[in-house]
Amino acid sequence: MLAMNYRGPYRVRTVERPMPEILHPEDAIVRVTRTCICGSDLHLYHGMVPDTRVGSTFGHEFTGVVEEVGPLVTNVKVGDHVLVPFNIACGKCNFCKQGLYGNCHESNTMATAVGGIFGYSHTAGGFDGGQAEYVRVPYANVGPTVIPPDMDPDDAVLLTDVVPTGYQAAEMGGIKEGDTVVVFGAGPIGIMAARCAWFFGPSRVIIIDHVDYRLEFAKNYAKCEAYNFKSMDDPVVFLKKTTDWYGADVCIDCVGCEAEGNALQTFTGKVTLMQAGAATALQWAINSVKKGGIVSVVGVYGPPFNYVPIGNILNKGITLRANQASVKRLLPRLIDHVQSGRLNPKGLITHRVPLEEISEAYRIFSSKLDECIKTVLIPSTKP
Amino acid sequence: MNNQNQDFKNIPGWGMDIDPDNEPTYPIKNYTGDDHNRSNYEKAEQQPVNIELLKSNERPRPSAVFGTSVPPSGLSGAIRRYAFKHSEDRYRHWIPLILADRINAWEGIIDDFKKGTIPNIVKERGWKSEFRYNPVNMIGKAAITLAVGGLMIKYLCKRK
Numbered sequence: 010m011l012a013m014n015y016r017g018p019y020r021v022r023t024v025e026r027p028m029p030e031i032l033h034p035e036d037a038i039v040r041v042t043r044t045c046i047c048g049s050d051l052h053l054y055h056g057m058v059p060d061t062r063v064g065s066t067f068g069h070e071f072t073g074v075v076e077e078v079g080p081l082v083t084n085v086k087v088g089d090h091v092l093v094p095f096n097i098a099c100g101k102c103n104f105c106k107q108g109l110y111g112n113c114h115e116s117n118t119m120a121t122a123v124g125g126i127f128g129y130s131h132t133a134g135g136f137d138g139g140q141a142e143y144v145r146v147p148y149a150n151v152g153p154t155v156i157p158p159d160m161d162p163d164d165a166v167l168l169t170d171v172v173p174t175g176y177q178a179a180e181m182g183g184i185k186e187g188d189t190v191v192v193f194g195a196g197p198i199g200i201m202a203a204r205c206a207w208f209f210g211p212s213r214v215i216i217i218d219h220v221d222y223r224l225e226f227a228k229n230y231a232k233c234e235a236y237n238f239k240s241m242d243d244p245v246v247f248l249k250k251t252t253d254w255y256g257a258d259v260c261i262d263c264v265g266c267e268a269e270g271n272a273l274q275t276f277t278g279k280v281t282l283m284q285a286g287a288a289t290a291l292q293w294a295i296n297s298v299k300k301g302g303i304v305s306v307v308g309v310y311g312p313p314f315n316y317v318p319i320g321n322i323l324n325k326g327i328t329l330r331a332n333q334a335s336v337k338r339l340l341p342r343l344i345d346h347v348q349s350g351r352l353n354p355k356g357l358i359t360h361r362v363p364l365e366e367i368s369e370a371y372r373i374f375s376s377k378l379d380e381c382i383k384t385v386l387i388p389s390t391k392p
Numbered sequence: 393m394n395n396q397n398q399d400f401k402n403i404p405g406w407g408m409d410i411d412p413d414n415e416p417t418y419p420i421k422n423y424t425g426d427d428h429n430r431s432n433y434e435k436a437e438q439q440p441v442n443i444e445l446l447k448s449n450e451r452p453r454p455s456a457v458f459g460t461s462v463p464p465s466g467l468s469g470a471i472r473r474y475a476f477k478h479s480e481d482r483y484r485h486w487i488p489l490i491l492a493d494r495i496n497a498w499e500g501i502i503d504d505f506k507k508g509t510i511p512n513i514v515k516e517r518g519w520k521s522e523f524r525y526n527p528v529n530m531i532g533k534a535a536i537t538l539a540v541g542g543l544m545i546k547y548l549c550k551r552k
Contacts, residue, residue, distance in 0.1 A: 016497065016500050016501075016511065016516055017494075017496070017497025017498075017500055017501075018497065019517050020497075020511075020513065020516040020517055021516060022512070022515065022516045032439055032440075032457075032460065033436075033437065033439040033456075033457050034437055035436060035437075035457075036457075056493060056494070056497075059486050059489035059490050059493065060472065060475075060489045060492070060493065061493055062461070062462040062464075062468075062493070062496055063462070063496045063497055063499065063500035064461070064462040064500070065461050065462055066461065081437075097457070099435075099436050099456060099457075101433060101434045101435065101436060102433050102435070103424070103426040103427055103429065103433050106422075106424055106426060106433075107421040107422050107423060107424055107426070107427075108420070108421045108422045109421050114431075114455070115435060115436060115455045115456040115457065116455055116456075116457055116458075117455055117458070118445055118446075118447050118448065118451070118454040118455045118458040119446060119447070119448055119458075119476075120448050120480055121448050121450045121451055121480060122480055125455070125457070125458075125459070131446070131459070131461075131462075132489075134455075134458060134459045135458060135459030135460070135461050135462070136458075136459030136461060137459065137460075137461045147439075147457040148436070148457065177420075180409075180411075180414070180420065181420065183414045184410075184414075185410075186407060186410060207400065207403045207405060207406050207407075208405050208406070208407070208408055208409040209407070209409055209410055209411075210406065210407035210410045211400075212400060213396060213397075213400075214397075214400075232397050232400070232403050233397065234396055234397070282490065311486075312480065312486060313483065313486045313487075330420075332420075335420070342409070346405060350404070351404040351405035351408075352405070368515055368516050368517065368518040369518045369520060369521040370518075371518055372517065372518025372519070372521045372522055373518070373521050373525070376521075376522060376525075376526060378521055378522065378524075378525035378526055379521075379525045
């Protein structure tokens with residue numbers, strides 16, 4: 010079968026690989042019908058995530074048709090068209106039972122700080138991902154969800170990560186009616202977080218980035234205010250001023266470890282790797298939120314450590330909330346939002362690329378070429 | 393792009409998920425009390441361990457399922473084995489892993505040559521798209537690389 014193959018920073022290709030096999034009684038084998046490149050895949054592509062081994066297949070956003078199931082799989086059957094949450098979750102451990110499906114304790118041998126994730130380095134379990142024609146799906150009784158017959162497959166594939174992560178970013182903000190919410194990062198997750206924030210009743214949603222075409226897209230898609238931080242002297246002062254010198258009620262970091270905008274953060278985090286990426290967006294979020302406000306983090310950072318103003322978290326009484334999205338917990342609500350027409354996930358998709366052209370697809374997304382927002386890869390095995 | 397949305401209450405779905413209980417102290421989980429049972433929860437059947445599996449030393453046994461993609465090998469594998477002797481708290485865990493990743497990229501190129509494959513760096517890096525959509529930047533970067541390379545060669549020749 011054809012699969013994406015990582016060769017080192019900024020180098021990927023497709024190769025022929027052996028078909029995946031059932032290795033556990035709760036496994037399923039899925040024939041991929043849609044798969045996306047996620048913004049967090051770019052951290053792998055750029056060599057920012059430790060223990061990303063050459064030969065790995067990325068991809069944690071995918072849908073597909075169940076081709077084979079292990080003897081203990083009862084919740085899906087051969088032929089079902091399913092969307093597969095990016096978290097690999099057993100459904101039985103204490104964390105899964107409490108709805109923390111992103112923190113499963115039985116899906117990652119290599120690290121305790123994160124649950125298993127498809128195609129996201131050995132730090133996240135060493136699983137092959139969905140940027141392939143076929144993929145092994147562990148715990149098939151828990152994650153895979155049959156796509157409702159009236160749902161567009163392009164909407165379904167975005168329910169595996171982008172929509173739940175954006176929604177949970179807003180949910181973790183504890184937004185109250187009338188609040189002002191600031192979202193850092195106008196990538197797919199940031200745009201979705203800004204759109205989902207409205208579900209919680211704020212009066213203002215502001216998005217901050219430095220790429221004009223993405224800001225324009227965000228303004229139209231998420232009905233929010235959009236500002237380019239390169240056009241302002243100091244984003245924190247700007248946000249204080251625009252909130253009557255008070256600070257935002259909620260700040261959301263949707264950027265993670267590859268932020269721009271602060272030379273020291275960039276040098277220490279991206280050039281010299283003296284910290285786990287540049288934490289500029291998180292620094293701005295902490296310094297822009299009001300006293301007693303909430304900072305929600307869904308941007309991905311590497312595991313070692315980052316330079317952030319922890320003293321300001323203490324002195325301002327900020328609550329910091331963060332997690333990998335608990336996709337399974339959120340799916341029923343989000344499927345309802347999509348089916349009722351309140352959310353239009355596929356509106357984010359700007360590029361559809363055959364799996365064979367994966368190197369070009371990564372370059373286009375990574376370099377923000379051709380006004381790319383979201384790329385869907387289509388394997389040739391798609392019916 | 394400054395245009396505050398005055399009509400926000402008419403955005404589809406506005407306010408319909410307001411949760412008055414969602415205060416900062418309100419956990420987004422269904423608390424069961426099972427945390428106090430620690431690791432004594434029902435576990436799935438153990439996936440057979442028939443590959444070399446590097447395990448975090450912060451857990452007593454492998455997780456019930458695990459990925460089998462790319463077991464450790466070569467010099468990078470030796471470094472990874474060293475890294476996994478140390479906990480996720482230690483720099484001596486993470487920094488060797490980053491070093492191993494960089495060495496692994498070179499091992500990949502050597503492995504390609506061993507198999508008779510010449511890596512197509514231009515294709516793998518997607519330079520066709522860069523040239524198509526961003527030619528000025530691409531040409532600029534190439535010119536700088538050539539200039540710096542040329543100067544270095546000139547300097548080295550002069551020293552000789």
